[in-house]
Amino acid sequence: MARELYIPPCVDSPPHQNHPPSLERPLRIHIQGPLPSPQPAALQLAELAFGAIYGLPTNGDRLTVRDEYNAWVREPQMSMEIDYYGVTFDYRVPKNEADPEVLAVNIIEMEEQSGEYANGIEYAQKYLRLQVDPTEYFGTKVLAVPRCCQWKKGSTDRTRINTDVQKRAQKAKDELKQEVRG
Numbered sequence: 001m002a003r004e005l006y007i008p009p010c011v012d013s014p015p016h017q018n019h020p021p022s023l024e025r026p027l028r029i030h031i032q033g034p035l036p037s038p039q040p041a042a043l044q045l046a047e048l049a050f051g052a053i054y055g056l057p058t059n060g061d062r063l064t065v066r067d068e069y070n071a072w073v074r075e076p077q078m079s080m081e082i083d084y085y086g087v088t089f090d091y092r093v094p095k096n097e098a099d100p101e102v103l104a105v106n107i108i109e110m111e112e113q114s115g116e117y118a119n120g121i122e123y124a125q126k127y128l129r130l131q132v133d134p135t136e137y138f139g140t141k142v143l144a145v146p147r148c149c150q151w152k153k154g155s156t157d158r159t160r161i162n163t164d165v166q167k168r169a170q171k172a173k174d175e176l177k178q179e180v181r182g
Contacts, residue, residue: 001019003120003140004140004141005052005142007053007144007145008144009142016148020054020055023056024092026091026093026097026101027045027101027102028092028101028161029102029105030088030102031046031105032084032107033106033144034085034120042089043065052159061152062091062092063091065089066088066169067168068088070084101156103146104146104161106145107146110132120134128145161167
């Protein structure tokens with residue numbers, strides 16, 4: 001059974017402007033979390049995140065996946081292992097907009113016991129500005145928390161995420177040029 005992606009209400013009063021965002025507002029959304037929750041699939045994760053953020057289903061035609069990546073972590077034996085997955089997608093962002101507003105969301109896996117990003121309960125207690133009862137998540141839902149509800153401020157999120165999207169777009173253009181020359 002698939003687990004629900006759950007985004008708790010904003011802890012700020014009044015709530016942060018992007019938690020939840022207005023349906024009319026153009027927004028670049030970046031969501032990332034450990035591989036086990038949920039599995040890597042850019043459009044599916046974007047649709048899941050959109051549904052949790054806006055409370056509406058989407059058929060994918062309103063969303064534009066702009067970037068996806070696997071993060072590598074080093075194990076003590078110095079081997080590399082993919083342990084983290086992220087996707088960035090646009091909702092109502094004009095095609096040529098280089099620096100749109102960004103909403104960064106972290107998935108906190110409460111049940112994962114191994115890997116660099118395990119111990120979600122400990123992470124939640126240390127880095128989230130809200131109280132989390134882990135038993136509410138075991139086997140039923142996955143916690144996803146926007147940056148405004150974390151102690152980490154995310155002051156570089158917008159620049160970092162928009163730069164990553166620009167790099168991905170440039171790489172795609174370069175690869176297309178290579179194919180044409182081929």
